Structure formats: structure tokens, C-alpha cells
Amino acid sequence: MSLKRNLLLAGLALVGSAGLAQAEMSATTASDIEVRSGPGAEFPAVGVATRGSQATLDGCIEGSRWCRVDVNGMRGWVYAQYLSVEQNGERVVVQDHRDDLGIPTITYEETNSIQTGSVQAAQPGPNDQLLGPVGNGGDVVAITPPDEVRDYIDDNPVDTVQLSGNVVVGSTLPQSVVVHRIPDYQYSYVEVNHQPVLVDPGTHRVVYVYQ
Incomplete structure (x- = not known):
């Protein structure tokens, strides 16, 4: 039935x-x-x-x-x-x-x-750069950052970077985007379209997106 x-x-x-x-x-x-x-x-x-x-x-x-x-x-x-x-x-x-x-x-x-x-999404300008596609092959491991990392980001705000595309784990930031070091932590951070994200400083791959 x-x-x-x-x-x-x-x-x-x-x-x-x-x-x-x-x-x-x-x-x-x-x-x-x-x-x-x-x-x-x-x-x-x-x-x-x-x-x-x-x-x-x-x-x-x-x-x-x-x-x-x-x-x-x-x-x-x-x-x-x-x-x-x-x-x-x-x-x-x-x-x-x-x-x-x-x-x-x-x-x-x-x-x-x-x-x-x-859905309230950032609206990048026509001259903004594009986020790279999400990588294939499962080579990006999802992480769980400690609370101290978010505290450091909140205490050390940076200007947001406007990029066209969705900010998701595995996407690649343009090499021209300046990422900021976090003391005693392997990943760096940057704010993209008003969202703080953690980035592998060597590859510029996004490993975590704060909501």
C-alpha cells in the first residue's frame, strides 16, 4: 500500500x-x-x-x-x-x-x-578572485580545532577577503590571499566572505570553516 x-x-x-x-x-x-x-x-x-x-x-x-x-x-x-x-x-x-x-x-x-x-551569502564584486574547487582524492582531513584557536582568532580580527564561490573544507584559496599565523598551531587563519576559516599555509587548502 x-x-x-x-x-x-x-x-x-x-x-x-x-x-x-x-x-x-x-x-x-x-x-x-x-x-x-x-x-x-x-x-x-x-x-x-x-x-x-x-x-x-x-x-x-x-x-x-x-x-x-x-x-x-x-x-x-x-x-x-x-x-x-x-x-x-x-x-x-x-x-x-x-x-x-x-x-x-x-x-x-x-x-x-x-x-x-x-540564504544570506556574501556578494563578491566582479573583480574578486575565485575560490578554487574542492579537491578530490580525500586528501583533506577534517579537523576539530581546540577552543583556544577560536579565542585567538576572535582576539586578533583581520579584514575579510571577498572571494567568489562557497567557502568549504577542501577548497583552495588563491595564493595571493594573505593567511595569518596562529602561535603554536600548524594551521593559519583568514576571514573569507565574513567567515573565519583555517587554512593549510603550504597549500592554501581550507581545513575548517567556523560558522
Whole structure:
């Protein structure tokens, strides 16, 4: 028997598929992941969910890696390979176990109630430089900086750098961007589009984004 539900959240319509046994599932983020307002890289970023965050998983789009979650006060879409759920006492990756986990299948539809101004993103000027793409190969390890690092950043503010693109873990800052050293710490910091970020000073790769 088919069970359907319609959700209208932040301008998104989610329609449950047949055989939906539960409305939502608990999941955990496996790394720092970008949350987007729609199931695609072309949609604006809502924010970044840090590694180990608890999320509510509504379901995933059939034939797609995109899943819809509520996490850290954000509602949006993330990749299934960066979500894990508990199965028989073990954590398994959603993307690899969608069928046997019974992950609900949902669809995405844009509605007339979408508020394009609901995501407040920095608006770089036409002459601003671009953020480099997120690197492939998993060579960027998500970190958990100590509280003292944020205290140092707050006590030593720097001018923000305006760059076109989303500030996410794994993206590369232009070499012309000046990063600032943190005493007795391996990473440097800079403020990009009004967000403090930690950067590998050698590669200019972003390793952490403060929200």
C-alpha cells in the first residue's frame, strides 16, 4: 500500500515513495560537509555541518547521491556518502547501504513559495578572485580545532577577503590571499566572505570553516 506525504519546508516539496516505513532516520555526518538549499552543486549553500553532527534524514533521491537532512539547525541537501547510520550496532555509509537500510526515496520540486533571499551569502564584486574547487582524492582531513584557536582568532580580527564561490573544507584559496599565523598551531587563519576559516599555509587548502 502506498504511503505518501508532502512536506513544504524552506520552499522544498518532498514526496515520500511507496513502502515508506518511517518518516525520518537518524544519521551522523562523516566529515565536514556542505549543506545546500537544493539537491545539486548549483544550489546556494546554507552552511557547513561539522564532522560528527547528528542529523535527521528524510530520504534520498532515487538514482542520485543527494539526501535531505535537518542538521545543526539547517535544512538542506547533502551527499549520501558523507552520512552514516547505525545498522546492527555498526556505523555504515548511507550511499553504500541505501537498499538494505530502507532509506526512503523522495523527490524534489521547486515551488512558488521559494524565497530566494532566505540564504544570506556574501556578494563578491566582479573583480574578486575565485575560490578554487574542492579537491578530490580525500586528501583533506577534517579537523576539530581546540577552543583556544577560536579565542585567538576572535582576539586578533583581520579584514575579510571577498572571494567568489562557497567557502568549504577542501577548497583552495588563491595564493595571493594573505593567511595569518596562529602561535603554536600548524594551521593559519583568514576571514573569507565574513567567515573565519583555517587554512593549510603550504597549500592554501581550507581545513575548517567556523560558522
